[in-house]
Amino acid sequence: MPEEQRRLQITVIGLGRVGTVAAASLATAGHCVLGVDIDPDRIALLRAGRAPFYEPGLPAMLQSAVAGGGLRFEHRDAVAGPLGDIALIAAGTPPTPGGGADLSQVRAALAWLKSLPPGDTVAVMKSTVPPGAGQRISDGELRGAGIRYVSNPEFLREGQAVHDWRHPDRIVIGAGPGDTQSVAVVKAMHAGIAAPCIITDVTSAEMIKYASNAYLATRISFINEIAALCGRVGASIDAVSDGLAMDARTGSRIYAGVGYGGSCFPKDVRALDHLALTSGVNVDLLRSVINVNNRQRLLPLYTLRERFSGAVGGLRVGILGLAFKPNTDDIRDAPSLDLIRALTGEGAIVSAYDPRAMPAARPHLPDSVKLAATAAAAASQARAVVLMTEWEQFVNADWTDIARRMRPPRFVYDGRNALDAAELTRLGFQYAGVGRSAPAGRAIAPPGGKPSGLRWPGR
Numbered sequence: 001m002p003e004e005q006r007r008l009q010i011t012v013i014g015l016g017r018v019g020t021v022a023a024a025s026l027a028t029a030g031h032c033v034l035g036v037d038i039d040p041d042r043i044a045l046l047r048a049g050r051a052p053f054y055e056p057g058l059p060a061m062l063q064s065a066v067a068g069g070g071l072r073f074e075h076r077d078a079v080a081g082p083l084g085d086i087a088l089i090a091a092g093t094p095p096t097p098g099g100g101a102d103l104s105q106v107r108a109a110l111a112w113l114k115s116l117p118p119g120d121t122v123a124v125m126k127s128t129v130p131p132g133a134g135q136r137i138s139d140g141e142l143r144g145a146g147i148r149y150v151s152n153p154e155f156l157r158e159g160q161a162v163h164d165w166r167h168p169d170r171i172v173i174g175a176g177p178g179d180t181q182s183v184a185v186v187k188a189m190h191a192g193i194a195a196p197c198i199i200t201d202v203t204s205a206e207m208i209k210y211a212s213n214a215y216l217a218t219r220i221s222f223i224n225e226i227a228a229l230c231g232r233v234g235a236s237i238d239a240v241s242d243g244l245a246m247d248a249r250t251g252s253r254i255y256a257g258v259g260y261g262g263s264c265f266p267k268d269v270r271a272l273d274h275l276a277l278t279s280g281v282n283v284d285l286l287r288s289v290i291n292v293n294n295r296q297r298l299l300p301l302y303t304l305r306e307r308f309s310g311a312v313g314g315l316r317v318g319i320l321g322l323a324f325k326p327n328t329d330d331i332r333d334a335p336s337l338d339l340i341r342a343l344t345g346e347g348a349i350v351s352a353y354d355p356r357a358m359p360a361a362r363p364h365l366p367d368s369v370k371l372a373a374t375a376a377a378a379a380s381q382a383r384a385v386v387l388m389t390e391w392e393q394f395v396n397a398d399w400t401d402i403a404r405r406m407r408p409p410r411f412v413y414d415g416r417n418a419l420d421a422a423e424l425t426r427l428g429f430q431y432a433g434v435g436r437s438a439p440a441g442r443a444i445a446p447p448g449g450k451p452s453g454l455r456w457p458g459r
């Protein structure tokens, strides 16, 4: 049988948001998959076909893959190895206090792999590790261990991860010189996925991942700066963004808002900045991108201060959305958390609602913040409401009811430029968005497209 049609034995190490989607998707594609993790609760949930986090489409896929026998889960300590054709490493790489990438989970996974009886296993790094790390791992801890190493960075976006796994823009495979055998195995892992494949060295593959995130971050911070100027001179950021999107040289539509967030995007941009710093390379542009984004998260606070005579002390504010984007319960590095801390720090009385992310957010919020049962309840008695995540249910909320529950001046800050400014103004709200102040009509529709709140660019 040709290599690219082979049913592979794959062990996924680390069952977080990437590893779980990978394991379920690979099993669904016909491979024989074992998922391992060090968290016993996670293993128990997954065995029952339940996802440990919110990701649309994932539970159904997990249940059918587990029932079909192609997907099993084990605690790491119960696995004796060898691990089959591929050990797919998807452990976390959180930020260090200094802004670098903490590789301790990944190193522990590799140490475990090395401790098992030898097999013909390729270590495929799905976790995002800084450019140069894979080469150091190959030359260091894996030297002489008989384990081949491949970088295969992941680009999926939370909230649409199941779709993104099946439909990536590209597949990146970074392998050692002449290691065609490993490349063939990793290509076989992607059998059935119609996407262009770029084969390169390990360090370039790692850099493609970081540069992709940094480039998107640059575009977001750029449009956010343009939005600030639009607001000042009276230009429409919606029209300007549409106009920019029609320029083939500069890429797709990008949306102004209260900044990028999430578990990967900000940490990866900071890690690239950290890598540059430790490598003695100036990346002034990247540093500015980070600064713009930090400021952007507090835009609603600046605007509220302006609207409410310079101070927010005692002001009741309803926050709609805690997750860093819609369709996920992930609150890691979410702009909402920074904003809420700043608001409460200045004495505002905050009530918040999110359809999925409230349990995850609670431990990260000041005790004074009330978590409401609905969007309307979060807005009750508030003089101002801030939209921080463009969940469809906020975009399509019953704003008449919200207006009734709020107190004057019923100020709405649309942190994602996702709401219908003209309609809200008609309903008696005072409206402001990012670079938008006057009613701009139903402005969120891309040219020729349908209005949708669900368009925040992912990582």
Ligand SMILES: NC(=O)c1ccc[n+]([C@@H]2O[C@H](COP(=O)([O-])OP(=O)(O)OC[C@H]3O[C@@H](n4cnc5c(N)ncnc54)[C@H](O)[C@@H]3O)[C@@H](O)[C@H]2O)c1
Pocket: 013, 014, 015, 016, 017, 018, 019, 036, 037, 038, 039, 042, 076, 090, 091, 092, 093, 105, 106, 108, 109, 126, 127, 128, 129, 154, 155, 156, 157, 158, 263, 264, 459
């Ligand atoms: N979340 C995303 O959308 C996304 C997208 C692209 C790339 N990435 C990258 O993928 C990697 C994983 O991200 P995530 O969000 O899934 O992480 P996560 O923190 O959600 O999950 C990591 C998992 O690894 C497990 N783990 C830790 N050490 C382990 C070990 N030694 N052996 C076995 N399991 C271990 C943890 O228990 C946890 O379940 C990161 O490098 C991240 O930057 C994430």
